[in-house]
Structures are given as C-alpha cells and as structure tokens.
Amino acid sequence: MYEFNYHRPTSLDEARKILGDNDEAKLLAGGMTLLPTMKMRLASPSDLVDLSNIEGLADIIDSGDAIEVGAMVCHAEVAASDVVRAAIPALSDLANSIGDAQVRNRGTIGGSVANSDPAADYPAAVLGLNAVVKTDRREISADDYFKALFETALEPGEIVISVRFARPKRAAYSKFPNPASRYAIVGVMVAETTEGIRVAVTGAAGCAYRATAMEDALSKDFSAGALEGIAVDAADLLSDLHASAEYRAHLVGVMARRAVRQLIA
Amino acid sequence: MSINVSFTLNGEAVSAHVASRTLLVEMIREHLGRTGTHVGCDTSQCGACVIHVNGRSVKSCTMLAAQADGAEIVTIEGVAKNGQLHPMQEAFREHHGLQCGFCTPGMIMSALDLVKQNPDPSEKEIREWLEGNLCRCTGYHNIVRAIKAGADSMRVG
Numbered sequence: 267m268y269e270f271n272y273h274r275p276t277s278l279d280e281a282r283k284i285l286g287d288n289d290e291a292k293l294l295a296g297g298m299t300l301l302p303t304m305k306m307r308l309a310s311p312s313d314l315v316d317l318s319n320i321e322g323l324a325d326i327i328d329s330g331d332a333i334e335v336g337a338m339v340c341h342a343e344v345a346a347s348d349v350v351r352a353a354i355p356a357l358s359d360l361a362n363s364i365g366d367a368q369v370r371n372r373g374t375i376g377g378s379v380a381n382s383d384p385a386a387d388y389p390a391a392v393l394g395l396n397a398v399v400k401t402d403r404r405e406i407s408a409d410d411y412f413k414a415l416f417e418t419a420l421e422p423g424e425i426v427i428s429v430r431f432a433r434p435k436r437a438a439y440s441k442f443p444n445p446a447s448r449y450a451i452v453g454v455m456v457a458e459t460t461e462g463i464r465v466a467v468t469g470a471a472g473c474a475y476r477a478t479a480m481e482d483a484l485s486k487d488f489s490a491g492a493l494e495g496i497a498v499d500a501a502d503l504l505s506d507l508h509a510s511a512e513y514r515a516h517l518v519g520v521m522a523r524r525a526v527r528q529l530i531a
Numbered sequence: 532m533s534i535n536v537s538f539t540l541n542g543e544a545v546s547a548h549v550a551s552r553t554l555l556v557e558m559i560r561e562h563l564g565r566t567g568t569h570v571g572c573d574t575s576q577c578g579a580c581v582i583h584v585n586g587r588s589v590k591s592c593t594m595l596a597a598q599a600d601g602a603e604i605v606t607i608e609g610v611a612k613n614g615q616l617h618p619m620q621e622a623f624r625e626h627h628g629l630q631c632g633f634c635t636p637g638m639i640m641s642a643l644d645l646v647k648q649n650p651d652p653s654e655k656e657i658r659e660w661l662e663g664n665l666c667r668c669t670g671y672h673n674i675v676r677a678i679k680a681g682a683d684s685m686r687v688g
Contacts, residue, residue, distance in 0.1 A: 301594070346648075365662075366663025367588060367660055372593070
C-alpha cells in the first residue's frame with residue numbers, strides 16, 4: 267500500500283479536526299475492507315484516522331424498546347451479545363454469518379454500514395429492521411440512508427457513532443452466501459416491526475433496498491406462499507462472475523420465502 | 532511517516548520504529564524476527580498469519596502494526612511453556628494434523644481461540660470455525676481430529 271499518515275485520536279473533536287485538515291483522509295474502523303483495498307492500491311488516503319481509541323463507540327446499550335450498537339462493536343461481539351440475542355436473534359445470526367471468525371473479531375458494524383458494500387450483510391438488517399444510523403451530527407433513518415453502490419447519505423467527514431435498532435416483533439435473515447467469502451450473493455431480512463412488515467434485500471443490487479411488493483403481500487397474508495409469483499425484475503440487479511442478474515432475482519424470492527418460513531416454523 | 536509501535540509480544544515488551552503502512556505481520560516477522568507467524572495469501576483469506584491480539588484471533592496481514600500499539604499479542608512462539616508443547620500443539624503432533632506444516636501456526640492459534648470460547652466443540656463447530664484457515668495440502672480431517680483431541684486434553688488439564 268502507499269504511504270499515509272496514521273492518527274489515533276482519543277476524541278471525536280480531534281478526529282473531526284484531522285478530517286477537516288486533510289481532504290484525502292479516511293476513517294479506519296476494523297479495516298477489514300479498507301486495508302485490503304489499500305493493499306491493492308485501489309485506495310490511497312493521505313491520512314488514516316483510527317477510531318479505536320475514542321471512548322464510547324464500542325458499547326451495546328439496551329434501552330428496552332431498542333438496542334443501540336456502537337459503531338466500533340465488532341461482529342463477534344454482536345454475535346455473542348446476550349442483549350442482542352434476547353432482543354433481535356436475527357441480528358445475532360446475521361453477525362455470526364459474516365466472513366470468518368477472524369474477520370468477525372475485527373470488522374465493525376460502523377465500518378460495514380459506512381462502506382455500504384453491495385454484498386455486505388448489515389445493510390439488510392439496518393433497512394429491514396428500520397434502524398437509525400446515528401452520526402456525530404444527526405440521526406439518519408434507514409430509508410434515507412442507502413443511496414447507491416458504495417454511496418450513503420453520509421457527508422464527507424461525517425462519523426457514524428452507532429446504529430439503533432428498535433426491537434421488532436419478529437425478524438429473520440436468510441442469505442445465499444458466496445461459498446468462498448461468505449459475502450451475501452443475496453440476503454433477505456424479513457421483519458415484522460411495530461410499523462408493519464419490512465423486507466430488505468442485500469447483495470442483489472447496488473445497495474440494500476426494500477422489496478415493497480413482498481411487503482404488501484406479506485401484510486395481507488404472512489406466509490411463504492404469499493410470495494409465490496411475485497416477479498423480481500432483474501433489470502436493475504448486479505451481474506458478475508458469481509451470479510447473473512437473473513439468478514440473483516430468483517434468489518431474492520427464494521431467500522425471502524426461507525426467511526418467512528423461519529418465522530412461521 | 533514513520534512511527535514507534537510498542538506492544539507486549541508473548542509476555543515481553545517490544546517496540547520498533549516502522550513505517551505507518553507496515554503490517555502487523557511484517558513488524559512481527561521482519562522487525563522483531565519472530566517468523567513462526569506465516570504469510571500465505573496476504574489477502575486475509577488463508578489464515579496462516581493468525582495471532583491473538585488482546586485475546587482474540589485476528590489475521591495479522593490485515594492489521595497495521597500501528598493499530599497494535601499497546602496491545603497484548605500472542606503468536607505461535609508464545610504457546611509452548613517451559614519447553615513443553617501446549618496440549619493443542621501436542622494433539623497436532625499426535626494426530627498428524629499437518630502435512631507441509633505451513634498453515635499449522637495459524638490453525639493452532641485459531642483453534643485456541645475457538646476452545647477458549649467453546650471448550651468442547653463438536654466436529655461441526657470446529658469445521659465451521661476453520662472457515663478462515665486454509666490448508667492447501669487439504670489435510671483437514673486430521674486437523675479437525677487434532678483440535679478435538681487438543682480441546683479434550685485442555686479440559687482435562
């Protein structure tokens with residue numbers, strides 16, 4: 267990788283100052299995406315701002331009707347958390363399905379959500395569970411957060427602090443993983459929240475999105491059968507060496523039905 | 532930019548002056564001369580470089596040395612005590628849990644993290660845990676047997 271200046275601030279103010287002074291600075295959380303990208307010289311930030319020494323970013327807080335997961339909480343901690351398991355078991359399962367054990371020990375929810383890789387798992391949870399992304403300057407609802415391929419509502423220099431998940435009535439995540447990387451070729455979160463049924467899809471398109479036709483069908487009849495015959499348009503879906511757009515479209519239906527069956531069983 | 536990085540390596544305080552882009556595995560192997568930790572793929576896939584940082588197994592090819600400043604690090608060299616192989620190492624020897632041996636340091640460090648969390652892992656749990664450790668000799672059966680036996684003898688103590 268190219269050379270850079272390394273910073274490890276102990277406060278958000280200090281981090282913001284470094285970001286403000288350096289246009290080409292990047293935030294470093296667990297580094298599971300950024301460091302490999304830099305090693306391939308596909309990214310060459312002038313400065314890295316390591317968030318690991320800032321207090322208060324790595325807690326899981328239970329506020330009764332919601333849980334708030336700090337941006338620097340790693341996937342293994344989410345998977346092992348009794349608080350998360352009790353409130354949203356689907357989120358524990360999702361975290362435990364990411365990458366491998368060593369990746370789960372370093373990769374963070376904040377990094378995943380900020381990066382918004384089209385094949386990452388967490389975006390399906392954020393969108394499916396109608397979570398709120400809390401930053402150093404505002405709160406962003408999930409529906410306003412994911413914009414396009416690797417593009418979110420985050421502004422330059424905006425720092426993700428935590429993600430708040432309201433406790434759903436029930437939720438399940440089903441994914442078809444890439445057998446080598448465990449990234450989602452397609453992953454679907456189906457949730458019954460206090461505001462209704464939500465179906466969020468990751469892996470299939472440029473960023474996570476809601477399958478509204480499926481939500482409508484499940485609102486009328488919560489069964490896997492209700493999803494039969496709902497066509498998923500392949501036109502806007504990704505196509506690569508792992509799966510064609512048509513295959514991804516097919517998998518969206520299969521994963522959604524599997525998630526529903528998990529909830530009914 | 533060059534920086535000073537200090538951490539505890541197998542119980543010993545160490546430090547080195549390194550470039551900020553130095554990977555943790557490079558610092559351990561090239562600056563500190565502990566070559567038991569291997570670099571297989573250098574792309575966070577194969578797990579030959581697995582070490583423990585603050586008690587958790589990580590891939591040291593995908594961590595900057597700078598990120599380890601102040602950490603407690605254990606590598607394969609820190610596993611045997613007083614010239615006696617650790618029970619997990621002994622189990623790999625006994626069950627021939629290696630062919631060429633290149634992946635072995637990472638396999639053992641990964642296995643020790645598994646057993647810490649799950650002292651009596653099933654064969655299925657061991658195989659799932661080894662997702663991030665590749666053996667290109669494909670000697671997985673004996674590796675899994677070795678980890679099961681190592682876990683058993685660690686429980687007996």
